[in-house]
Amino acid sequence: MTQSVESQNWGIIGAGAVGSLLASMLVDAQLIPRFIDARRSAHRRNFVVEKSGRSQRYSIETQTNVEGISVLLVCLKAWQVSTILASLDLPKSLSIVLVHNGMGTYDQLKGLGLEQAIYLTSNTHAARWKSANSLQQTGHGQLWLGHPLTSTAPPWFSSLEFAIENCTWTDDISQKLWLKLAINAVINPLTAINDCDNGQLLSDQYQATINALCVELSKIAIGSGVDLDAKVLQQNVRDICHITALNSSSMREDFSNARRSEIDYINGYFDKAATEMSIDCPINRTLYLSVLERDKNYA
Secondary structure, X not given: OOOOHHHOOEEEEOOOXXXXXXXXXXXXXXXXXXXXXXXXXXXXXXXXEEEOOEEEEEEEEEEOOOOOOOEEEEOXXXXXXXXXXHOOOOOOOOEXXXXXXXXXXXXXXXXXXXXXXXXXXXXXXXXXXXXXXXXXXXXXXXXXXXXXXXOOOOOOHHHHHHHOOOEEEOOOHHHHHHXXXXXXXXXXXXXXXXXXXXXXXXXXXXXXXHHHHHHXXXXXXXXXXXXXXXXXXXXXXXXXXXHOOOOOOHHHHHHHOOOOOOHHHOHHHHHHHHHHOOOOXXXXXXXXXXXXXXXXXXX
């Protein structure tokens, strides 16, 4: 690692499962993060993380603003991002790293006039809360990071690369994001609506729907200038369902815990693009509207 660990101050907004998992990785690498929560007074967040069968306790300071923070990892629900960031006094020198499901928040933030550098990620690290203060890592994945307008990694990336398991800079973050978005657009709504673990989607009863949906999503991506082959997408979906067979998708967890989902930023993102290009995608539309109707109770 070429960068001094003292040279950056790391903030994390969103102390959920993924945010807390990434925070623990930063602590393990002697990078001391702080949680940002404007709704509560300053305090310490204490929790236990179980990784690879080993449990470790963490105690991370929480502050109410981004004072002193130079890199901010945003681990919120997609629909929370623009509202919460707009409520904070963000210095222009701040680097913002978006770590969430779905697409569309980058354009929202730029539409609000944010001048900070905004980096995008495709993250497959996964975790779940076993109890209020006990977190279990459920997936050893990868975090791809990039910027839509530059191929040059920022100076602080070497520290993040050192701290986060399988963290890689990519010159083409768009391709990574679209692939993850498409995989999520298959797995999330189907597991949520059918109340099943990811692995259950491998059963014969779902294959016709999954294959047809992948064809629809591929057409939308290609129409948007992204090379996404339907058969490649189908295989990726099967691979993820196999690897995460016992996992419960984030959208299913939203359903189970009576929370608003990120459907607008997943299948809704595809639906908007399909409408703009006059591409008929009835399966995606049906899934989107079904989850959207349920979400009305949690707006």
